[in-house]
Structures are given as structure tokens and as C-alpha cells.
Amino acid sequence: MGHIRLAGVPTHESDPKWKTVCLLSGYHDRTVCDVHWSFVTDAIATSSGDDCIRIFQQDPSVGDKNQLTFHQVAVQRKAHSQDVNGVKWHPKESGLLASCSDDGTINMWRFIPQD
Secondary structure, three states, rough: OEEEEEEOOOOOOOOOOOOOOEEOOOOOOOOOEHHHHHHHEEEOEEEEOOOOOOEEEEOOOOOOOOOOEEEEEEEEOOOOOOOEEEEEEEEOOOHHHHHHEOOOOEEEEEOOOOO
């Protein structure tokens, strides 16, 4: 099973430590190959050996940055015919996502969040 561990709250000591603030587990059926966070929308895209792309967004009701929660907002099954090795959000254009695969293809996706 693929696990995604979101970590990144450094302490304020001279030797920074990292703390896990969220663990997304049980979404992918095989190894998670890549994770990418969008600077534009704060969405997280994941890719996996299960040929899927999944999109997660942070739950806005949680105010504690040390106890983040995310929920899945989209899944693209069979995004490629083989393992999806990588995903990357466009750095400026909202919702534009690229994926690449063992099948030798690169796909471009447009993610439009539902209100």
C-alpha cells in the first residue's frame, strides 16, 4: 500500500527537527511514485504504480498547522496504461498538471475543483 507522509514543521531549536503533521494512507493500491504540491492552489497530486493520479486538498476547518488533515477531491484511474511515475503542477497556471509514465507518454491534465 502506498503511504504519503506530510512532514515539514521545523522546531525553533538550533538543530531543526521535523514532525509528521499528516499521513495519507490507503488511497493507492501500489507504491506511491511521486507527490507534488501546487504553489497556486495548495492542492497535492500523487502518482502511483496503480496507474492512478489522486488530488488532495487541505481541510480548511482545521486551524492547527501541526495537525493538518487532507481529503481526496479527485482520482483519475488508468491515467496511463502503466505505472504513473511522476506528477508536477504548473508553477503559475491554476489546475494544470503534467504526468509521466512507464508507458512512455506524458499527459497534461486540467483539474477544476468542484465548489
